[in-house]
Amino acid sequence: MFSILRINTATGAVKKEAFASTEYLLGGRTLSSRLVSREVPATCDPLGRHNKLFFCTGVLAGTTVSSSDRLSIGGKSPLTGGIKESNAGGIVGTRMARQGLRCIALEDAPQDDAGWKIIVIGRDKIEFLDGSFLAGKGVYDKSDLLAERFGKKAGCITIGPTAEKLLLATGIACSDPHGVCSRYAGRGGLGAVMASKKVIAMVILDDGEVEPQFLDQENFKEGSKKVVNLLKANPVSSLFTKYGTAAMVDICQALKVLPTQNFRHGVMEGAEKINAQTMYDTIKARGGEGKTQHACMHPCAIQCSNVYPDKDGKLLCSPIEYETMALMGSNLCLKDLDAIAEMNRIANDAGVDTLDVGAAIGVAMEAGLAEFGDTKAAVRLMEEVRHLTPLGRILASGCKIAAKVLGVRHAPHVLGQAIPAYEPRGTKGMAMTYLSSPMGADHTFGFTLRDEAVPTSKEGKVELSKKFQVIGSRMDAMGMCNFVRYSVQNNMTPLLDLIKAHYGAEISEVEFDDIVKETLRIEHQFNTDAGISHHDYRFAETFYEEVQPETGEKMDITDEESLLARQW
Amino acid sequence: MFSILRINTATGAVKKEAFASTEYLLGGRTLSSRLVSREVPATCDPLGRHNKLFFCTGVLAGTTVSSSDRLSIGGKSPLTGGIKESNAGGIVGTRMARQGLRCIALEDAPQDDAGWKIIVIGRDKIEFLDGSFLAGKGVYDKSDLLAERFGKKAGCITIGPTAEKLLLATGIACSDPHGVCSRYAGRGGLGAVMASKKVIAMVILDDGEVEPQFLDQENFKEGSKKVVNLLKANPVSSLFTKYGTAAMVDICQALKVLPTQNFRHGVMEGAEKINAQTMYDTIKARGGEGKTQHACMHPCAIQCSNVYPDKDGKLLCSPIEYETMALMGSNLCLKDLDAIAEMNRIANDAGVDTLDVGAAIGVAMEAGLAEFGDTKAAVRLMEEVRHLTPLGRILASGCKIAAKVLGVRHAPHVLGQAIPAYEPRGTKGMAMTYLSSPMGADHTFGFTLRDEAVPTSKEGKVELSKKFQVIGSRMDAMGMCNFVRYSVQNNMTPLLDLIKAHYGAEISEVEFDDIVKETLRIEHQFNTDAGISHHDYRFAETFYEEVQPETGEKMDITDEESLLARQW
Secondary structure: OEEEEEEEOOOOOEEEEEEOOHHHHHEHHHHHHHHHHHHOOOOOOOOOOOOOEEEEOEOOOOOOOOOOOOEEEEEEOOOOOOEEEEEEOOOHHHHHHHOOEEEEEEEOOOOOOOOOEEEEEOOOOEEEEEOHHHOOOOHHHHHHHHHHHHOOOOEEEEOOHHHHOOOOOEOEEEEOOOOOEEEEEOOOOHHHHHHHOOEEEEEEOOOOOOOOOOOOHHHHHHHHHHHHHHHHHOHHHHHHHHHHHHHHHHHHHHHOOOOEOOOOEOOOOOHHHHOHHHHHHHHHHHOOOOEEEEOOOOOOOOOEEEEEEOOOOOEEEOOOOHHHHHHOOHHHOOOOHHHHHHHHHHHHHHOEOHHHHHHHHHHHHHOOOOOOOOHHHHHHHHHHHHOOOHHHHHHOOHHHHHHHHHOOOOOOEEOOEEOOOOOHHHOHHHHHHHHHOOOOOOOOOOOOHHHOOOOOOOOOHHHHHHHHHHHHHHHHHOOOOHHHHHHHOOOOHHHHHHHHHHHOOOOOHHHHHHHHHHHHHHHHHHHHHOOOOOOOOOOOHHHHHOOEOOOOEOOOOOHHHHHHOOOO | OEEEEEEEOOOOOEEEEEEOOHHHHHEHHHHHHHHHHHHOOOOOOOOOOOOOEEEEOEOOOOOOOOOOOOEEEEEEOOOOOOEEEEEEOOOHHHHHHHOOEEEEEEEOOOOOOOOOEEEEEOOOOEEEEEOHHHOOOOHHHHHHHHHHHHOOOOEEEEOOHHHHOOOOOEOEEEEOOOOOEEEEEOOOOHHHHHHHOOEEEEEEOOOOOOOOOOOOHHHHHHHHHHHHHHHHHOHHHHHHHHHHHHHHHHHHHHHOOOOEOOOOEOOOOOHHHHOHHHHHHHHHHHOOOOEEEEOOOOOOOOOEEEEEEOOOOOEEEOOOOHHHHHHOOHHHOOOOHHHHHHHHHHHHHHOEOHHHHHHHHHHHHHOOOOOOOOHHHHHHHHHHHHOOOHHHHHHOOHHHHHHHHHOOOOOOEEOOEEOOOOOOOOOHHHHHHHHHOOOOOOOOOOOOHHHOOOOOOOOOHHHHHHHHHHHHHHHHHOOOOHHHHHHHOOOOHHHHHHHHHHHOOOOOHHHHHHHHHHHHHHHHHHHHHOOOOOOOOOOOHHHHHOOEOOOOEOOOOOHHHHHHHOOO
16 A cells, blocks of 8 residues: 655645555656656646656665665656656655655646645644745755754755746755755746746655565565665766766767757767766865765665865765766866866756756857856856746756757757756767657656667667666666666566565566566657647757768658657 | 749759749749749758748739738748748838849748858849848848948848847848838747848849739729728728727727736736827827838738838838737737837847847746836847847747747747737637648638637637638738738639739639638648647747636637647
C-alpha cells in the first residue's frame, strides 16, 4: 500500500489515498508519467489549473540502497508542450519515504492574484503558510530562510525568481544533505508550473516515522551491499567518483562533439582549461570547502558531485556538472572554470536550467549581443537573468524562444528543450536519442555515446538508441540515479532482487522492461494527444544544411527513422 | 498567357515562365497559395532557403476597375508556422501588370553573411543592386531613398529594421500612389521572410508597356462602371468612404466587443474619444495635409484610407485604420488619437504589424511593464521596437512569444497571430472565423459581425462563418479589395462578367466558389502537413475559463466545431 497526498492549491483541500499497484510500487517516472497521462488533459495550458505537478519517490526510497532516493517530478511541460519527468537528487525523496508518501500531487491553481504559499507536510499536519516573504528572493536566500525556519534536515523544494515570473526554462530546487536547495529538477520548466499554483516552497519535515518494512531483511541487506560493490567495480562510475561528470570534457573533445560556439563546432581549442583534471587540480589546490567528491544523497557509492571553491576556498558552486561546463563553457567559447562556476551559481540562484539558459546565451552571442569567449559578458548576461531584465527573460525562456526573438536560425533544441552537451552531427546515436525523447532533447534518456562504433554514421542507430533508451529509462522507472545503469545494464537482477526482498514482489527482467516500454508508449501518446506532430521531432534546419566542420557531417536522420526510434 | 518571374536570391539567376491556367488567370491568393503549396516543403524553416516568397497580382490588375490592384504576398509564415497570404494596396500591383507580370517569386536564400540587395525590375532588365545603404533605416527613410533613386512612380517594396533582424511580427511595405511605402502586407511575418533572402527592397520600375488587352472592351468599360455604381450605392462602403474603417469603433463598443485592456473587456469608457466622428472632426479641424478620404490605389471608388495630420496640419500617419485604433488604442486603454497615430507611424517605420505589436504591448501592460492607459509609456514601448532593444524585440515577436517571455497566460492569438479588433467571447461568429483561418486569427477572412442575430451564441456559427469565409476569400482569390465584397456578396456576376469581357474566360459563380473552396482546402492541407494539429486552432485557455464581464460570456467553441468550420 502506497500513499499519494493530493493537495488542491486553489481550495487548500487535502486528501490522502492509498494504492497497491505496480506503478505505485515502482514510483519514479513509472508513476509520474502514468498520473500525468491519466489526469492531465493533454491539450491544457501547462500553466493553468488543469495541469498537475506530481512529486514521486522510487521503489527503494528511504532504504540503505545506494543512489535510490531520486525524486521524479512530473507534469505537462510549458517548455516543450509535452509530457515531462525531471528528476533530482537530494534528500526530499528520503523525507517523503519517511512520511510514508510515494507521491505528492499539486492540483488545480488559485487565481493569479493569490498570495504565495509554503506547503508544509509533517507527520501530523499539512499546513499552508504565507510564503510572501520568499517572493523575489534568490534560491540561496530562500533555501537559507527555509532551513532557518524548518531545520536543515527538512526536505525543501523551492523555485527561483524566474519561475515566479512563469518563465519557461525554470526548474525546481531540492534540498541537498546540507540543507541547501541545490539539487535541481531543472528541465522542462516545471518551476513555472509550481509557480502557476502559487506554491513558492514545499517542505517535508524531518519528523516522519515510517520505516521501510522488509519481507526479507537479510537478503535485502546482502543485495544492498552487492549494489555498492557493483558500483565500485564499474570503471565508469569509478571515474565519476574521482572526476565527476567533468570526465566527459576530454571524451567529447576527442570525439569532436564538444558543443562549441553555439553548436557550430565540436572542438574547442584550449578545452583542457576546463577539463576534469583542471577542475580536480583547482579544487585540490584551493582546498577550503572544495571537494572533488561529494554525495547529493545518502547513501551513495558514486558521489559524482563536487564542491567548487573560489580562490579563497569558499564554496562558489556545488555541483558543477559536465553538461553545464559544456553549455555554459565551451558552447560560449569560455575557458575559465571560475566564470562557469559563477554562471552556474547565478543560474541556481535565479532558478533556471543551466543547459537551456546556456544554450540561449549561445544564441544571444550568435546574434551579436556579446562576443563568444567574453567571460565578463557571459556573467553579465546571467546577471540579467537573475535580475529579470527583458534580455534576462528572453534567455530564461530557453534557446528556442531566444532564437526567435533574437533572429537566430541555428537554435540547438528538440521540442524546445536545449540539446545537451553532445553535438548531434558528430554522434548520430545521441542525435537519434534527442529526436526520440518524449521530453525534448535529453542526454539521460538513451546515452549511446560510449557504445557507437562509428559515431558519425546513422547506421544501426535506431536500434542502438532504443536499446539505451530502455537502459536509461529503467533507472528513472524506479527512482534510481541514472549512473547506476552502467553497473546493471546487462543484468537488472541485483535491483529486481532488492524489490523482491523488500516487498515480496517478483518482477522479471522482461516484465520490468515491458513496464519501461509501456511508460514510453504512454508518454509519446500524451505528446501526440497534445498536438505535437512527428515533424516536431527535428533539429533546426541549419543542422541538416550546414556541415559541422570537425566531423564534416550534417544531420541526416529522417523523420521516418526517428519515428521508428519512438515506437514501442 | 501569364508570366511568372522567378528570381534565385542565392545565385542571382532569373527566369521568366509563361502559363495559361485558371490559377494564373485569377492570380491573387488563388495563385499564391497554390504556388506555396506546390513549391514550399510544408515542414521547412520559414526563414531558410526552402521557403519562397510569391508576389501575385490579381485578374483585373492594371485595368480601370475600382479596387482591383491588390498585391497578394504568399509564403510559409514564421509567425504561425503555416501558409500565409497577406495582401496590400498601393501601386505595386499596377506596376507589375504594366510589366506583364502575374507573379514574382523570390526563391532560395544566400548565406547569412551575404550583403543586402535591391532587386530592380524594369522593362528590359532585372538588376541586383547593393542595398547596404538602406540597412538599419526606418521604412520612411528607405521609402524616400528609393523614391529619390527610382522615382515616385516606381512600385517599391521594402521592409523595416525589425524585419532585417528576422523578427516575427514584421510586414512588407509597398508604395502608395504618392510614392510612400505605407501600404502594408503586415501579417504573418513575411517581412522576415523577405529579409531571410537578403532582399531589402524590390522595385518595379514605371517603364512597363504592357497594356491590358480586352476581348470585349465595350462590355468591360460598362462592367467597370457598374462596379463603381455598386460600390457607391452600398451603405457599408459609403460609410467607409466618409469615415474609413474607424466607423467600427462605435459599432464594436455597442456590441461590447471592442478589445479593451488586453482583451479582458469589450467596452472602453470614453471610446468616443477615439471614434470615427472624433477622428473625422480632428482631421477636418486641423486641415493642412489631413484627409478624411483617400485612395490607397487608383482607381478606387471607396477611398477608405485617410491622412491623419498632427496639430500643425502636417502628415503624421496615413492611413489609420480601425484595427490599429483598437489594438493600439482601446486594447491598451488609450483614448488619444494623436498617440495612436504616433504609435502607428513608428510601427510603419519599424516595419511591424500594428495588430500583432499592439496585442504584444497589451500583454506587456498586463505583465506590469507599463500601466494600461499610459500614453507616454505606450509610445515609449513603440520606440523600443523601433530601436530594437531586447524589450522591443520581444514586442516585435508578436503577442504569443511576448506572453511566454513575459509570463502572461491571457495571450490574444490563434496560431500565433494576434486576434483582430473583435473580442471573440462577445462574437462567436468572429471567434469561429478566427479558429477557422489557415492564416491565424484574421478579420478579413470570414467577417460575420454584421450578420450575427445573437453574437454571443455559437449556434449556427459554423455555417455563418463558412458562408463569410467564402464571401471574403472571393476577393482575395482575384486580388480585389476586401471591401468590394459588400457590393457583390449576393451576386458575383458583375465581377465574373468583367473577367469574361477581359479574357473571354467564362467562370460561373459555382465554379468560382469551387476554386475559392479548393484554395482553402489546399491551405489547410499545407498546415496539416506542416505539423499544425487541430488542437492548435484554439484561443488561450483563459478565454475558455474566464468570463468577459460585459457580455458574461466565455469561449465555448469546441475543437470539433471549429474543425467543421475548416472542412471544405
